């Protein structure tokens with residue numbers, strides 16, 4: 001297949017909210033600096049649903065969604081040295097080139113090398129898509145497009161991992177689990193003894209809980225409007241639960257009252273701007289830090305009284321938990337292999353690529369954390 005166009009199955013999102021259809025898609029060979037990957041397993045993240053739902057200002061249609069996956073390198077373009085055919089890899093929507101201004105800053109995991117292209121659904125080399133159906137281009141998504149049996153990614157957007165790792169599990173390290181852990185370890189830098197509040201107990205929020213537990217937090221307060229989440233959350237380190245629907249007072253006041261003035265760290269893992277405000281305002285004055293992890297819909301804005309910040313609270317955000325993708329995803333995979341972090345526990349459902357619409361339905365049901373799709377049926 002090297003150097004040839006591959007025709008394979010992919011789930012195409014033609015329009016927002018319209019069911020995806022499985023199509024025969026032509027995947028062009030990788031150009032210089034590109035890697036063609038056979039995707040074996042891909043999970044769905046809430047961000048896929050957000051873009052499919054028309055809430056993403058960068059959402060372009062028709063496109064191939066998907067960004068939490070694992071596979072094997074099929075071929076590489078000219079000049080690619082970091083991976084070779086046969087390598088086991090995790091595509092990384094947050095690139096790491098190591099050479100651009102932001103990579104070299106040492107202050108962030110955001111990489112600027114390919115972001116301008118991935119934000120408009122194309123590849124950097126020629127500004128075009130590698131996907132087409134009978135000559136009609138189909139946009140890439142987040143530089144990964146993993147709802148396909150084959151995809152093409154930039155070489156700076158692929159992490160080589162230990163071939164011993166089960167790809168049907170570690171695909172989750174391509175987004176949700178890594179993001180939650182990193183939000184605690186890299187962005188907030190939670191210290192032992194801290195009181196932590198987590199708003200939203202989906203995969204991302206539960207990974208925050210696991211990160212907080214390993215960081216030595218003394219109390220981990222989980223807040224969710226779905227009380228069914230509470231039982232499972234105990235297994236990830238949540239020690240106390242609050243359902244805002246069961247309280248008359250604003251949730252920030254409920255939390256302040258039960259924590260002697262507020263929490264040390266809070267994490268918003270929903271994408272709701274009102275909850276983002278509550279998450280900031282439940283922090284302790286003088287030092288409490290709130291991290292925005294959730295992705296809010298196009299047009300939404302956050303607000304609070306400036307006094308909240310003047311009086312010492314800190315408002316931050318995180319992308320991919322602050323992890324440098326190509327360097328640190330292999331490290332996370334190794335931690336999983338050493339049983340130092342959970343991954344299997346987040347997988348509540350397994351389906352095939354052709355059942356992807358059912359998987360999107362499941363994502364909106366309380367009982368689903370992550371649904372992993374096998375792509376090679």
Ligand SMILES: NC(=O)C1=CN([C@@H]2O[C@H](COP(=O)(O)OP(=O)(O)OC[C@H]3O[C@@H](n4cnc5c(N)ncnc54)[C@H](O)[C@@H]3O)[C@@H](O)[C@H]2O)C=CC1
Pocket residue numbers: 045046047050175176179199200201202203204205223224225226229244269270271272275292293294295296318319320321368369
């Ligand atoms: N910043 C980043 O790098 C990343 C951000 N995300 C974003 O993180 C968010 C969470 O993702 P998932 O865990 O996959 O989503 P999810 O949908 O599985 O979890 C969200 C949870 O929030 C709860 N919830 C909804 N409204 C609520 C409210 N008003 N108050 C309290 N709880 C509420 C739901 O019951 C659910 O348990 C999404 O917005 C996603 O787009 C995901 C991955 C990476």
Ligand SMILES: N[C@@H](CCC(=O)N[C@@H](CSC=O)C(=O)NCC(=O)O)C(=O)O
Pocket residue numbers: 045047048056057058059094110115175295319320
């Ligand atoms: N396209 C959206 C922004 C979506 C967003 O914030 N994405 C996160 C990752 S969410 C993963 O599930 C992210 O890493 N953001 C940083 C980035 O460089 O994209 C919009 O335009 O609002």
Ligand SMILES: [Zn+2]
Pocket residue numbers: 045046047048067068175176
């Ligand atoms: Zn994601």
Ligand SMILES: [Zn+2]
Pocket residue numbers: 095096097098099100101102103104110111112113
């Ligand atoms: Zn870079």
